Amino acid sequence: MNPSLQPVKSQEKRYFAIIVLGMLLLLLANTITWIYLQRIRNVYEEDLRFRMQNLAKIVARQIDAMEIQTLLPGDESNPSVIYYQQLLYEIKESNRLQDIYVVSLTGDLFIDVKSDFVIGGRKGNFSPQMISQVADGKTVSTPLQSLGDQKFLSALAPLPDDAGRTAAILVIEARADFFDALDQFNRGLLLFSLLNGGVIMAVAFGLFFSLRRILRLRDRIKSQEHLVQLGEMAASVAHELRNPLGIIKGANDVIRRKYGRKDDEVFDYIPAELQRLNKLISDFLAFARTPELLTETIDLRTLLEKICFGFEHKTGIEITIRIDDDFPPIRSDAAMIEQVLLNVINNGIQAMPGGGRLTISVTKSTGQVVITIEDEGNGIPAEIKDRIFDPFFSTRETGSGLGLAISKRLLDRLNGSIRIDSISGSGSTVVITIPLVPEAGN
Numbered sequence: 015m016n017p018s019l020q021p022v023k024s025q026e027k028r029y030f031a032i033i034v035l036g037m038l039l040l041l042l043a044n045t046i047t048w049i050y051l052q053r054i055r056n057v058y059e060e061d062l063r064f065r066m067q068n069l070a071k072i073v074a075r076q077i078d079a080m081e082i083q084t085l086l087p088g089d090e091s092n093p094s095v096i097y098y099q100q101l102l103y104e105i106k107e108s109n110r111l112q113d114i115y116v117v118s119l120t121g122d123l124f125i126d127v128k129s130d131f132v133i134g135g136r137k138g139n140f141s142p143q144m145i146s147q148v149a150d151g152k153t154v155s156t157p158l159q160s161l162g163d164q165k166f167l168s169a170l171a172p173l174p175d176d177a178g179r180t181a182a183i184l185v186i187e188a189r190a191d192f193f194d195a196l197d198q199f200n201r202g203l204l205l206f207s208l209l210n211g212g213v214i215m216a217v218a219f220g221l222f223f224s225l226r227r228i229l230r231l232r233d234r235i236k237s238q239e240h241l242v243q244l245g246e247m248a249a250s251v252a253h254e255l256r257n258p259l260g261i262i263k264g265a266n267d268v269i270r271r272k273y274g275r276k277d278d279e280v281f282d283y284i285p286a287e288l289q290r291l292n293k294l295i296s297d298f299l300a301f302a303r304t305p306e307l308l309t310e311t312i313d314l315r316t317l318l319e320k321i322c323f324g325f326e327h328k329t330g331i332e333i334t335i336r337i338d339d340d341f342p343p344i345r346s347d348a349a350m351i352e353q354v355l356l357n358v359i360n361n362g363i364q365a366m367p368g369g370g371r372l373t374i375s376v377t378k379s380t381g382q383v384v385i386t387i388e389d390e391g392n393g394i395p396a397e398i399k400d401r402i403f404d405p406f407f408s409t410r411e412t413g414s415g416l417g418l419a420i421s422k423r424l425l426d427r428l429n430g431s432i433r434i435d436s437i438s439g440s441g442s443t444v445v446i447t448i449p450l451v452p453e454a455g456n
Contacts, residue, residue: 033218040214044207062167062190063155070171070186071153073105077116079173079181087122095125103127106186112166113187116173119149124182140170148172149180158190165190263288307427309451312348314376314383315341321355322374330369333359337376344383345451350424354432357417358387358444365391365442382430385446394436402434 081094089095098116106114106127116125140156147154148170156168168187172180266284315337322333362372370390377384394402403422418432425432429449436442 030222033222036218037215040207040210048204059158059167059190062188063169066155066167066169066186066188067153067171069109070169070184073102073114073186074153074171074173074184076101077173077184079175082116082124082173082182083175085124087118087124098125099127109186110188111186112189113185115185116182117185118182119145119180140168144170145183148183151178151180259288259291308347308349309345310348311343311345312351313343314385315339317348317352318355318374318376321352321359325359325363328363331363331366332369332371334371334373335376336374341376341378344448346428346448350428351448354421354424354446355385355387357421358432358446361417362387362389362391362442362444365389379447381450383448383450385448387444387446388441390441393438393440393442394434395438399434399436403432 077098082098085092085095090099102114102116102125105111114127115123117123144154144156149172151172151174153169153171155170159166159168166187167190168185171184171186173182173184175181263285266288315335318335318337322335325331325333359372359374366372366389372390373386373388375386375388377386403418422432425446425448431447433445434442435445
């Protein structure tokens with residue numbers, strides 16, 4: 015990894031962790047609140063069941079089941095019916111019940127207090143299991159039931175005859191308004207949590223990406239400042255070295271003419287090394303300079319053929335150029351593009367010391383030209399992949415480490431990009447994108 019990016023990535027991870035932690039705490043708080051509300055609901059429901067069952071048992075003791083057995087369903091003129099209607103009405107009003115009535119085990123209505131409230135379609139419409147439990151002498155209650163937007167709970171108490179057999183069933187029904195309010199609160203909490211979570215997530219991620227951009231811009235500024243310092247130093251060193259190198263070359267020529275022989279190769283070593291040092295100085299100067307953009311019309315096929323012509327003497331190297339014959343000219347800086355392609359192609363060839371194929375493909379995408387250069391070398395080890403564009407970083411003993419750094423800087427100047435995809439041992443693919451510049455007057 016590029017060492018200059020490590021602090022930025024570390025800060026990004028820290029901010030992201032803070033955002034995730036905040037979201038988890040919000041989710042935990044909402045979950046705890048929901049669990050607490052469910053516990054309150056269960057406690058109140060159990061309490062309401064208990065009170066309803068107790069009330070049903072108390073009221074059942076005031077009704078004579080033997081007398082109920084003598085009544086006919088629907089006979090409202092019977093004095094016993096009128097008496098129990100009045101009794102149940104008073105119990106209903108004093109306890110704020112929704113309804114109270116007496117039915118047979120088969121659901122026939124014996125005594126009613128004229129309530130229009132009906133659960134399940136008709137009075138006495140309960141599950142066979144509940145009827146069976148009441149027939150066995152148990153007082154039971156129904157789960158919370160809904161009618162429209164209201165909730166109700168019913169309690170059923172047996173009315174036993176003298177033999178202890180259940181002769182009829184007393185039913186009391188009460189509204190459970192508290193649960194309506196609780197459900198509305200639950201829905202409100204859920205909606206609030208979703209809206210709150212969405213807003214927090216949007217703000218948090220917006221802040222995160224803004225901070226990320228700021229951190230990267232700050233790092234880029236530091237990197238540019240560092241490059242400027244390196245460039246100034248390189249320019250100064252290159253200028254100071256040029257004069258001594260010229261003197262050394264002149265002295266070598268004088269000594270060779272005076273003492274050398276025609277077949278003496280010793281005097282060729284110094285010029286070769288001087289040439290290498292001059293190339294290195296030229297790289298330093300190219301890196302130090304801020305290139306000026308000069309837009310002109312470029313025929314990419316002609317440019318590539320000219321560049322590749324200089325590498326045809328390389329033994330075992332086969333260069334293939336894939337570009338359409340009718341590929342239109344582009345407008346850009348020819349010198350910058352040539353320098354970039356020279357650096358990348360030279361790197362690809364140097365990555366294949368035993369020979370191999372170098373393939374150059376040119377395509378046109380939306381608003382840009384894409385140049386892909388593939389070699390059959392040994393690829394780039396993963397541990398140095400993030401450093402290949404760093405100035406002065408090189409894996410070759412004789413390399414300056416500026417070729418790819420200069421290429422990236424030139425492409426940045428052209429608003430283009432360069433990317434290298436490589437797996438160690440499987441060659442490398444360099445993808446260069448160059449934005450298209452409209453023709454003058456268009």
